Amino acid sequence: MLIVFGLMIAGGALLGGEGDSADNKSDTSAATKSGSSSDSKLKDNYHVGSVANHKGYKFKVNKVTYYDGSDFDKPKKGNRYVICNVTIKNDTDKKQSYNPMDFQLNANGNSTNMMEILTKENYSQNTLDSGDLDPGASVTGNLIGQANKNANLKLEYQPSVWNDETVKVSLY
Known part of the structure; x- marks a missing residue:
């Protein structure tokens, strides 16, 4: 029983780690997208x-x-x-x-x-x-x-x- 419980914790940690890296990838791609749109950024003020x-x-x-x-x-x-x-x-x-x-x-x-x-x-x-x-x-x-x-x-x-x-x- 203790072994099963230990395997569940280890599996959860591994899955959680993968989820974190997936989240980090999406955050990175969002940052890249916003960075690439900086070329079309609007000025602060127009006349x-x-x-x-x-x-x-x-x-x-x-x-x-x-x-x-x-x-x-x-x-x-x-x-x-x-x-x-x-x-x-x-x-x-x-x-x-x-x-x-x-x-x-x-x-x-x-x-x-x-x-x-x-x-x-x-x-x-x-x-x-x-x-x-x-x-x-x-x-x-x-x-x-x-x-x-x-x-x-x-x-x-x-x-x-x-x-x-x-x-x-x-x-x-």
Whole structure:
């Protein structure tokens, strides 16, 4: 009985050791994969007009317009509307989704959505909707938010295709 018990412990230790080495192999391959993708790592900060490119999925803020509002469009007191015209391009070989909910306006560290609706025609007609881009296709549209007139502004973009990396575009 004691011999059987000893064999079970020895067998468990051997199997456990193999499991550990298998785990180490998978950890090593994951590290290798993340290391190989460092070539396509996004910069910490972009500016209006520069292109963020991650493995063929491209994003650019074309221009930023500020709008103080009107009788119908009234931002919160001390705020103004921030309209970002953006282009997303799919240079990959797979269909890619896009969504305006992937964007936030960061004003002095406070991030809010870019889903404001304006009645002014030239801003509201071309808002960015959600959809899918075929390989080689692109889409351009406006994102509308609001922020304090004196805030340091950044547009933050975090699509799921970039593995939780966020593109930050300085808007000043």
